[in-house]
Amino acid sequence: MGAANGYANGKVAYSQPELSKYEKVVEFIMHRFRFLFVVPFLLPLGVVYNWFFELRNWFVFNINSAPKAHDRKVQRVQAQVRRWNESGQKTKMCTARSGWLTMSFRFPLYKQSMTQIRTDTLIDILEIDEEAMTVRVEPMVTMGQITRFLIPRGFTLPIVPELDDLTVGGMINGCGVEASGKKYGMFQHICQSYELVLADGSLVTAKKIEGKPVNQEESEMHTLFFGIPWSHGTIGLLTAATIRIIRCRPFVKLVYYPTNTLDEMKLRLNAEAENKENEFVEALMFNKDKGCVMRGRFSDGPLDKTGVINRIGRWYTKWFYTQVEDIVDDGKVVTQFIPLRDYYHRHSKSIFWELKEIVPFGNNVLFRWFCGWMCPPKISLLKATTPPTLRKLYDRQHVLQDMLVPMDQLTKTIEVFHEEVEIYPVWVCPFRLPSCPGMLRQRSGASQMFVDVGAYGVTLKKDYHPQETTRRLEAFVRSVKGFQMLYADTYMTRAEFWEMFDSSIYDWLRAKYNCRKAFPDVYDKVCKAARY
Numbered sequence: 001m002g003a004a005n006g007y008a009n010g011k012v013a014y015s016q017p018e019l020s021k022y023e024k025v026v027e028f029i030m031h032r033f034r035f036l037f038v039v040p041f042l043l044p045l046g047v048v049y050n051w052f053f054e055l056r057n058w059f060v061f062n063i064n065s066a067p068k069a070h071d072r073k074v075q076r077v078q079a080q081v082r083r084w085n086e087s088g089q090k091t092k093m094c095t096a097r098s099g100w101l102t103m104s105f106r107f108p109l110y111k112q113s114m115t116q117i118r119t120d121t122l123i124d125i126l127e128i129d130e131e132a133m134t135v136r137v138e139p140m141v142t143m144g145q146i147t148r149f150l151i152p153r154g155f156t157l158p159i160v161p162e163l164d165d166l167t168v169g170g171m172i173n174g175c176g177v178e179a180s181g182k183k184y185g186m187f188q189h190i191c192q193s194y195e196l197v198l199a200d201g202s203l204v205t206a207k208k209i210e211g212k213p214v215n216q217e218e219s220e221m222h223t224l225f226f227g228i229p230w231s232h233g234t235i236g237l238l239t240a241a242t243i244r245i246i247r248c249r250p251f252v253k254l255v256y257y258p259t260n261t262l263d264e265m266k267l268r269l270n271a272e273a274e275n276k277e278n279e280f281v282e283a284l285m286f287n288k289d290k291g292c293v294m295r296g297r298f299s300d301g302p303l304d305k306t307g308v309i310n311r312i313g314r315w316y317t318k319w320f321y322t323q324v325e326d327i328v329d330d331g332k333v334v335t336q337f338i339p340l341r342d343y344y345h346r347h348s349k350s351i352f353w354e355l356k357e358i359v360p361f362g363n364n365v366l367f368r369w370f371c372g373w374m375c376p377p378k379i380s381l382l383k384a385t386t387p388p389t390l391r392k393l394y395d396r397q398h399v400l401q402d403m404l405v406p407m408d409q410l411t412k413t414i415e416v417f418h419e420e421v422e423i424y425p426v427w428v429c430p431f432r433l434p435s436c437p438g439m440l441r442q443r444s445g446a447s448q449m450f451v452d453v454g455a456y457g458v459t460l461k462k463d464y465h466p467q468e469t470t471r472r473l474e475a476f477v478r479s480v481k482g483f484q485m486l487y488a489d490t491y492m493t494r495a496e497f498w499e500m501f502d503s504s505i506y507d508w509l510r511a512k513y514n515c516r517k518a519f520p521d522v523y524d525k526v527c528k529a530a531r532y
């Protein structure tokens with residue numbers, strides 16, 4: 001993923017740096033022995049960081065300062081935006097969130113030239129409404145914070161994206177998927193309203209109106225509601241979100257179905273995704289043929305001694321995906337009861353399958369028993385301490401992509417991923433995409449089953465080239481009316497981007513709410529040239 005050196009005929013031209021012998025040696029040492037820094041330093045630092053914020057959040061919520069403080073914090077955001085207006089709108093705006101904190105391999109280049117609006121104090125869960133079955137949270141609240149707050153109260157979000165440090169603001173302005181998406185869609189589809197500060201500093205609440213809007217303002221707030229997801233903060237600054245909650249049970253009864261061919265996996269995945277009894281469905285592919293479809297349902301736990309409880313969240317347990325691989329190797333259908341919060345964060349301990357690259361012995365039984373309680377290292381700390389030499393190595397051979405395609409294109413998509421990058425495991429997560437307006441619009445008029453195909457890791461393909469390979473993947477995804485998750489590197493030109501995404505509401509809202517001077521276009525925040 002070399003540095004952009006300009007456009008040629010609408011194509012982004014990237015150069016690949018050549019390495020000297022010295023650089024190759026340094027790279028090898030840094031890559032192979034990175035654990036000497038991560039294990040003794042980053043792991044303990046991450047534990048202290050988490051303990052501090054857990055204590056702080058418990059204290060704030062229990063002295064109930066969050067709801068009262070919220071208005072004051074929002075007024076501070078409004079004041080910053082008004083100051084931007086009064087100073088002549090000389091630059092565009094973005095949030096002041098530091099790039100090392102964001103859940104992406106890349107750092108935002110665009111922030112350096114923009115007026116950064118501080119939203120970092122908006123980190124509180126504001127209230128839970130058990131009548132309306134909703135929870136109101138500020139945008140910097142993380143998925144880990146929400147599950148720790150809701151589950152002990154017998155509730156959960158319908159969709160809890162996997163990694164602890166994902167924020168509500170990122171899940172709404174970017175996107176969020178999880179195994180319960182087969183029932184509830186994407187993170188944006190479980191939201192009921194967004195509180196936003198617009199370019200003029202005004203505070204509005206965009207919400208979905210059931211039935212006919214009673215007036216023009218309601219109709220516009222309804223349209224604004226559909227325009228926010230995926231807009232990456234280029235229409236307004238999110239200051240709170242009201243999100244659906246559902247009752248949950250303490251366990252997930254998880255059934256593992258090993259599959260031996262891609263077609264078998266596809267058939268099983270489709271059947272389980274369409275089965276309304278299932279709450280969660282995902283699959284892992286361990287090579288082009290062998291995989292495992294997993295389906296989960298809420299449960300109070302085993303009815304008798306024969307039921308197996310698998311507390312995968314315990315510090316000493318094997319990494320979840322390796323346990324699944326063992327089940328695939330054994331070939332038998334397995335049923336387990338997994339504590340709900342453990343299930344939600346099942347891939348977190350191993351950062352999907354990325355931690356093996358950093359701590360090769362991380363899944364070793366001795367390491368797990370003695371150091372497992374500090375795992376996983378915080379992604380933000382890993383990101384902040386990735387030396388340039390390693391970044392170049394990741395640029396050259398590390399793939400991080402999630403492509404969202406219609407379910408009937410799954411087989412072809414896996415084949416294209418195999419052809420282009422051949423990285424395993426592949427994460428396969430079905431989700432329902434409703435037919436509603438917005439950047440992510442499918443035109444069938446009814447909701448359609450999509451699937452997230454995620455590839456994260458080192459490619460062994462000799463002819464892999466970050467820009468050319470990714471552009472081929474992007475072209476394929478566009479051809480099947482799919483979408484690329486925009487945390488990942490996107491090499492699409494502007495025209496290709498707006499072929500993949502729908503700009504009708506987006507452009508209308510940007511015009512209506514005077515966003516063009518206030519915020520960059522979403523393409524100018526996510527394209528490869530906007531990040532490093």
Ligand SMILES: Cc1cc2nc3c(=O)[nH]c(=O)nc-3n(C[C@H](O)[C@H](O)[C@H](O)COP(=O)(O)OP(=O)(O)OC[C@H]3O[C@@H](n4cnc5c(N)ncnc54)[C@H](O)[C@@H]3O)c2cc1C
Pocket residue numbers: 219220221222223226435436437438441445504505508
């Ligand atoms: C040029 C232009 C001018 C606009 N002017 C206004 C305006 O004055 N006021 C305003 O409020 N909005 C305005 N909008 C936004 C408009 O509300 C959205 O683009 C709307 O989603 C268009 O719906 P559609 O049926 O035309 O097609 P699509 O957006 O493709 O909608 C697909 C399907 O989604 C569903 N759907 C569509 N709209 C909604 C909705 N609002 N809520 C829930 N489901 C929906 C329907 O099933 C529809 O068939 C404008 C948009 C454009 C492009």
Ligand SMILES: NC(=O)C1=CN([C@@H]2O[C@H](COP(=O)(O)OP(=O)(O)OC[C@H]3O[C@@H](n4cnc5c(N)ncnc54)[C@H](OP(=O)(O)O)[C@@H]3O)[C@@H](O)[C@H]2O)C=CC1
Pocket residue numbers: 093094095096097101102103104108119139140161162163165166167168169170171173174175176177178232233234236237238239485486487488525
């Ligand atoms: N399971 C899943 O679904 C996973 C999803 N992801 C990816 O992670 C991303 C989210 O990462 P996260 O670190 O939480 O979010 P980020 O801080 O990366 O924010 C993502 C985008 O949303 C914008 N944004 C964030 N908060 C606000 C706000 N309050 N108001 C306006 N705009 C805002 C940011 O704008 P700005 O640049 O101005 O800060 C940025 O463009 C998602 O986009 C998703 O693609 C990653 C892993 C797993």
Ligand SMILES: CC(C)=CCC[C@@H](C)[C@H]1CC[C@H]2C3=C(CC[C@]12C)[C@@]1(C)CC[C@H](O)C[C@@H]1CC3
Pocket residue numbers: 103104105106162177351352354379382383385386400402452454456485487
């Ligand atoms: C489930 C979905 C939709 C996406 C999962 C994406 C994650 C696997 C990646 C998102 C950010 C990535 C980072 C890394 C690994 C993979 C992600 C978590 C690193 C930790 C890899 C090592 C580097 O030194 C730092 C990276 C930070 C971002």
